[in-house]
Amino acid sequence: MDALQLLLNRHSNPRLNEPAPAGEQLETIFKAGLRAPDHAGLTPWEFIVFEGEQRQLLGDILANATAAKGNDAEAIEGARKAPLRAPMVITVVAKVTEHDKVPRLEQELSAGCALLSMQMAAQALGFNGIWRTGWFAFDRGVHSELGLKEQDQIVGFLYLGTPQKDLRKVTEHEIAPFVRYFGQ
Numbered sequence: 313m314d315a316l317q318l319l320l321n322r323h324s325n326p327r328l329n330e331p332a333p334a335g336e337q338l339e340t341i342f343k344a345g346l347r348a349p350d351h352a353g354l355t356p357w358e359f360i361v362f363e364g365e366q367r368q369l370l371g372d373i374l375a376n377a378t379a380a381k382g383n384d385a386e387a388i389e390g391a392r393k394a395p396l397r398a399p400m401v402i403t404v405v406a407k408v409t410e411h412d413k414v415p416r417l418e419q420e421l422s423a424g425c426a427l428l429s430m431q432m433a434a435q436a437l438g439f440n441g442i443w444r445t446g447w448f449a450f451d452r453g454v455h456s457e458l459g460l461k462e463q464d465q466i467v468g469f470l471y472l473g474t475p476q477k478d479l480r481k482v483t484e485h486e487i488a489p490f491v492r493y494f495g496q
């Protein structure tokens with residue numbers, strides 16, 4: 313797929329079937345993520361993959377966090393089933409380290425770029441998905457069950473699979489409201 317066409321037509325799709333990317337295609341997706349811009353070469357990334365039955369492990373983690381907040385049984389079961397909405401969920405983590413020239417925000421942005429690059433690589437390969445967060449991404453209980461360190465931050469859950477059908481036309485924004493030519 314032409315690079316500009318890919319950029320101009322990037323879109324999400326929450327309706328995802330099997331198969332998830334695998335083998336060389338999944339490697340290509342990871343390689344795209346690992347080309348994210350990276351100030352000072354800190355490589356502040358981790359991609360935690362849940363596929364097949366392992367998605368239930370993530371479901372249990374989300375359900376435990378929901379229960380810990382005192383939510384009702386319906387909410388807990390909803391959280392447990394959330395990762396089953398796609399055949400693969402990649403939790404993208406910013407592995408933040410102290411650095412005098414690279415603040416936390418830059419490392420989190422780098423991980424976000426990695427997530428976006430992976431979504432776009434997936435789209436180029438005929439897959440698609442959706443970037444989700446929700447409060448789970450910021451919950452210390454979720455972080456701890458995933459084995460994250462205190463300084464780490466989940467930047468998103470990338471749900472990936474094969475689109476059931478291509479859902480809709482992409483939104484095209486007017487350019488002018490978003491651009492300001494300073495001094496003119």
Ligand SMILES: Cc1cc2nc3c(=O)[nH]c(=O)nc-3n(C[C@H](O)[C@H](O)[C@H](O)COP(=O)(O)O)c2cc1C
Nearest residue numbers: 322323324325326442443444445446467468482483
């Ligand atoms: C940081 C971030 C977090 C997001 N979290 C969610 C989410 O939890 N649930 C959701 O439905 N969409 C979420 N979105 C939005 C979708 O990923 C998607 O961009 C949106 O549905 C618009 O669709 P489009 O990408 O096709 O334009 C999030 C986007 C970003 C950048």
